[in-house]
Amino acid sequence: MPDSAHSEELGLRERKRRRTRSSLVAAARRLTLAHGIGGFTVEQLCDEIGISRRTFFNYFPSKEDAVLGSTDEELPQPILDAFLLSGRTDPPTPLIDALADLFAEFGDRLTISREEYELMSAVLHREPQLMPRLFARAEAKSQLLVDLIIAREGLPADHPLPRVATFVLGGLARRSLDEFFAEGNALSYPEVIRRNIDALRLLFPPPPGVARDLPVSQNQEPA
Structure with a gap:
């Protein structure tokens, strides 16, 4: 089989797999x-949705996992590598700027719609016992970010900075998701998360002699 035909077949197979997964989650x-x-x-x-029980277990280990949806949507490795390399430039990119870029990249790849977000919120409201599973998934992703920060900054594994940064930025990311899906919002997720990170900076004055140069967000007027 020619390479182009093989690639096309793989592409069709992957699209079908994603459609089936999406149908399972929605149902x-x-x-x-x-x-x-x-x-x-x-x-x-x-x-x-017209599939066999055997096919179901090719996608999810349980119906609870099907309700929560996919966990395989990770950031591409080049983006994670860029985050690490940003700490080795001359001068290094400040950590908070690198994290803002990383979260904005993640938001740029969101595939969930407002309707899907609202449906998931309604499901969790009805079935709060699913929350521990959701938290376990979030913890796994948080640990990935902790490890990335440790590697970027060259910190010991028990240093508090990576976990504090992950906790604070993770909270901002979840809050930004609520804002992004709020009725009437016209900003993209990257714009929302960057605006909120800019607000976070205002809580912590820069050291003496270091100028603060914050971008003007879309709902602010220049001074």
């Missing part, structure tokens, strides 16, 4: 809202 959330997480079976979920 699992609809059924959860209608009947509760204990009110339907994996078999009923499979019947909803």
Whole structure:
């Protein structure tokens, strides 16, 4: 098979895989809202979208995982590498600027719609026992960021800065997601997260002799 035909076949297969995964997640959330997480079976979920039980377990280990959705949407390695390299330039990019770029890149790759976000929020409101699973997923991603900061800054593993930065920026990222999906918002997610990180900077004056040069966000007027 020629390389181009092989690549096209792989592309079609991947698109089909993503469509099936997306259909599973949407159906699992609809059924959860209608009947509760204990009110339907994996078999009923499979019947909803026309796949076999065996196919289901190729995508998710449980119906709870199907409700929570995909966990394989990670940042491409070149973006993570750029974050690490930004600490080795001359002069190094300040950590908070590098983190702002990283979170903005992540936001630029969001594929969830407002409707999907609201549906997931409604599911979690109905089934709060799913929250620990969600927190466990978030903790795994937080640990990745902690490890990246440790590597970028050359810090010992027990240094508090990486965990504090991850905790604070992670909270800002979640708050920014709420703002991004709020009714009437016209800003992109990168614009929202950068605006909130700029606000965070105002809490901490720069050391004496270091000038602060913050960008003017879209809803601010120049002084």
